[in-house]
Amino acid sequence: MASINNSSDLLINEEFPQSSSATSSYTLHFTGDTPLVFDDQTLISVDSTEQVSLLLQLLGKTCRLHVSQEFCFTRPDISNKLEQLRSTGLSATPPFSTAIAANILKTLPLDVKRLMSSPLVLNEAQETPLIIDKNLVHKKSEKNVLISSPFTTGWIHHFNMFCDTTELIFDHDSEHIQGLLISEALRQTGIACAHIQGLPPEGKLVLLNFNTNFFNFVERKSPIIMRAYCDFHPCDSGSDKNISFYIQVLQWGRICVDSSITTFACMNTFRQQQLNNRLIKIAARQKTHFDAKIFNHLKTNSES
Secondary structure, three states: OOEEEOOOOEEEOOOOOOOOOOOOOEEEEEOOOOOOOOOOOEEEEEOOHHHHHHHHHHHHHHEEEEEEHHHHHHOHHHHHHHHHOOOOOOOOOOOOOHHHHHHHHOOOOOOHHHHHOOOOOOOOOOOOOOEOOHHHHOOOOHHHOOEEOOEEEOOEEEEEEOOOOOOOOOOOOOOEOOHHHHHHHHHHHHHHHHHHOOOOOOOEEEEEEEEEEEOOOOEOOOOOEEEEEEOOOOOOOOOOEEEEEEEEEEEOOEEEEEEEEEEEEEOOHHHHHHHHHHHHHHHHHHHHHHHHHHHHHHHHHHHO
8 A cells, every 4th residue: 555654745656657766767757746766766747637647557576656745635636546547567578569659669778777687788797698599580590699588677668689690691790780781670579479479489570660770880899789679469260360569679778779669460370370371472463464464565555
């Protein structure tokens, strides 16, 4: 239960984020309220209980809300709504769309506190993390795996990105990581997220949309973090479905690249083959129609 601590003049709810200062990385506070400052916490200002709910659903135990007693007295509307948030916690399924998650992640600072205690690398002094299972990124050779094993907080998946692969060879050296290499790492990150969230091992993804923005160069000699949200959850029927991802490439805590990706998920190889067969038939009809146009055009020109 939330309780008013008269000695510290704070309303501290340790239940609805289900976190304490030891487990949380983010402290939420309402705009206009006096925030409680901890050295190891990142403060996030919120304007509504709706924002609080979204952050709690996305971040789980890594965030908590502090509200001063005075603020509760002056804003009874907020106090009443806090009661409704008491049961908010990490859901068993992705809590909302990728578009909503993207809007949050675009302004959310990197969770340095949790990542520093994870196997992931944040600076050059740390040891290189283990690569992810090659099957989770649909590779035959470990030499072509570009991301590490994941570290997950709430509904956010984190990976380190690697820079070496035998698949892509460039004809000149670059002090920055090439965009094509980053695109492949983004693709692998999306595939891994889908499998982490329940895509069967034999499931396959068909790329529908790949929209990427490049903001800053990514340096080769410094660790790289991939931060991702995926809206996939396997339904009981196991039906094929669209999956959306929002993935960021971060270095030194800044967003260098972000990407919104949409794929179509085939839950097994049989369904993928069915899809391929349909696409082959459609392509054959289109080719026949186009060839007929070319033939008629050439015939008309030869007769004139």
